[in-house]
Amino acid sequence: MTEKQEKILQAALELFARDGFSSTSTSKVAAHAGVSEGLIFRHFKNKEGLLEAIIKEGEVKARTLFADIVLESDPKEVIRKTIDMVLNISSNRADLEFWKLQYKIKWETEKYGEHKMEPLHLALTSAFTKLGYVSPELEASLLLIINDGLATRIALQKGFKCETLTSFLKEKYQV
Amino acid sequence: MTEKQEKILQAALELFARDGFSSTSTSKVAAHAGVSEGLIFRHFKNKEGLLEAIIKEGEVKARTLFADIVLESDPKEVIRKTIDMVLNISSNRADLEFWKLQYKIKWETEKYGEHKMEPLHLALTSAFTKLGYVSPELEASLLLIINDGLATRIALQKGFKCETLTSFLKEKYQV
DNA sequence: TATTAGAAAGTAAGTACTCACACAAGTAAT
DNA sequence: ATTACTTGTGTGAGTACTTACTTTCTAATA
The missing domain is CATH 1.10.10.60 (Homeodomain-like)
Incomplete structure (x- = not known):
């Protein structure tokens, strides 16, 4: 390039x-x-091609971001890293801008890249299973949904302090 | 009119x-x-004025939607109704379209109407306090964030089944 | 009669996109 | 070494069309 x-x-x-x-x-x-x-x-x-190039870049970044979590064997670490992921992103200016754009695109094009989330969802399900949760699959979904909600706040609610909530979550999940 | x-x-x-x-x-x-x-x-x-008229309509609808929850005295009912609120919206075609637009506007204009949520946040905080939760304010925030995440999925992830998750949540909160 | 609701036909600025052209740098043949 | 030909990067002016918004006009109604 x-x-x-x-x-x-x-x-x-x-x-x-x-x-x-x-x-x-x-x-x-x-x-x-x-x-x-x-x-x-x-x-x-086209202009559309420009957008696609950016989306593709996002998919690559997402994969590398998830790789570290998915390869983790300790179930508590999987959960902790998932929670911390959103915190890490929000603390870096350039990353924040990048992921904000990815969410913005989702809302503008109305395409939710659920396939991108699948490996993370599987890793979380297995983690919750190992920890003896009753509904591990639903627990995994819930955590990802919480992350979506957090992302919404980080992007749109100026002055939102993400850290208090992420440490609250880590306490809740005991990780 | x-x-x-x-x-x-x-x-x-x-x-x-x-x-x-x-x-x-x-x-x-x-x-x-x-x-x-x-x-x-x-x-x-102007075009902006058209948008503002729609936003104003949204604020009115939000107030009437929250009114029923805020006036509830039973803390468990407050939590249950908050969880069910998002389910009710998603099951009505016209409502779904309306609230989807409200979220879309949020992302396009980058203004999060946190003041609109305040009465609901207060009601939830008091409910969690009454139920003896350790961090009632954070619990209230978390539930609202979960709702944001659910709204994202409902609007963007086609075929998303909201009900399994809402009943899972109601089970978790024992409401 | 004065005010309002509404339509039709404008306007200038912006839109995505194309086209003809310039300037390299490499390749191959003379 | 020079010539000729291709190939890829880059520009700037142009294309037809759309944009938000205005103006001018008419018909109804209070």
Whole structure:
């Protein structure tokens, strides 16, 4: 990938995250990236192609993020790392912007990437099973739903302090 | 409010919920409502005004929805009704569309109406206190966050069965 | 008669996207 | 070494069309 190609992606990421996909014009992306507008279409074919490139990047990042959790053998660690994941993301500026965009895209395109979550869901189910929970599969679903709720707050509720809730959760699950 | 005014609002609600605010043009709203485009600007001043009218409607609906819960004296009922609230919404087509739009707007405008949730949060805190929970305020926050997560799934994950999770929750809270 | 609801036809600015062209850098043949 | 040809990166001006919003007009009603 060339230097300007990366600049376009970075500019699109920033503007899409701030203003939304359909509120961001290709001319704005080009101006913000410091390139000509035509270059966007040369490299990404359409505006949609630009979005897809960003989504793909998100899928890769998600996989590497989950890998560390899924490979964990200690069930308590699986749960703890899942809870901490959202905390880690929220504490890093660049990561926060990136994942906020991924959620924004979900709401704008109305496609929920449930398949992306499946390995994590399986790992959590097995963890809750090992710990003797009565409904491990539902417990896993619930924890992921809590993470979705937390993500919503982190992204939209300015000044939301995530840490108090994550440590409360870790206490609850005794991890 | 005149007949055509209501038609405009209804059309805007449907299109904003389906395609998003900025992807929906005033001309499309007018066509869908069967009125001239200019009429939108006569009655709502601008596109933003149309959105505000819908948001205001949402605030009214939210208040009446919470009223029943807040006035409840039995702490277990407060918790049960809070959990069932999201289930009730998801089972009604028109309501679902309406609340989906409210969430969509939140993500598009990045304004989280936390003040709207405050009475419910207080009612839940008092309920958890009465039931002797160790951290009633955090428990209240957690339940509302779970509701946010559930709303995300209901709106975005097609085929999501909400009922299994809500009954699981009611079991967990013993309500 | 004055005010309002409504339609129809505008407007200027913006939209996604295309096109012709320039400038390299590599490759191969002379 | 020079020439010719391809290939990929990049630009800037243009395309047809859509956008939010205005203006001008009419018909009804209080």
